[in-house]
Amino acid sequence: MLKIGCHLSISKGFKAMGKEALKINANTFQFFTRNPRGSKAKAIDPKDAEALLMLMKENQFAQVLAHAPYTLNPCSPEEKTREFAAQVMADDLVRMEYLPNNLYNFHPGSHGGQGAGEGIRQIISQLNTLIKPQQTTIVLLETMAGKGTEIGRTFEELRQILDGVVLSGKMGVCMDTCHINDAGYDIVHDLDGVLDKFDKVIGLERLYAIHLNDSLNPNGSHKDRHAKIGEGSIGLQAITQIINHPKLRHLPFFLETPNDNAGYAQEIALLRGVYVEGS
Incomplete structure (x- = not known):
């Protein structure tokens, strides 16, 4: 069975997101833990969770994926920005335990001219402070497109972070198809080669989720602009190969395409139509 969902709003609560997912034939979903451009978080109702x-x-849902706000930058040159990232992530990880054994994704951040080495050191330092042995949540590093001074544009950078985290068993990776395309990994013409490299550098056992997006830009553009499925430079044929690939087909896929719920429902129907059950 294809594990597919999209990004839903937490504003109406947890159960409401689940019902909304069912209405569009999804069996998982992603949500921001709080305002994606700010720090406010809605109080959690344990009964709602x-x-x-x-x-x-x-309804046999796959794991759901919480997304940290975009404002988090654990490797900023500014100490206040790093402290804000630590405070928000610490609170998010506490909140995630109301939904045990699920996933939490964040962008590694931008080093702002300090250099990738220093940025990676700061990310590792923060994760080693925040990740606790008792937590059930798996924290995922997202693959990035490589805009400006972003960390995570290569598998090697992500591996450095994973290697530095003491409780590395609590860590994994979320692969964004638009981002890795824009970072220069050719998932259209050489998906097997890209996955082999990921396995060699990071290990496919560390891949927990996929953001399934087309891209408005060509391979290697380092732009990060998502497109609707089949309407970008990746294309429906390549995306069909991704969701059916024997090394990926068991994972949950999360749409972040520029859509409303009706558009997501159409994309989910399209993807279920090209997914080969039982292969």
């Missing part, structure tokens, strides 16, 4: 967990069990 329990209701979502029950709905997920009843």
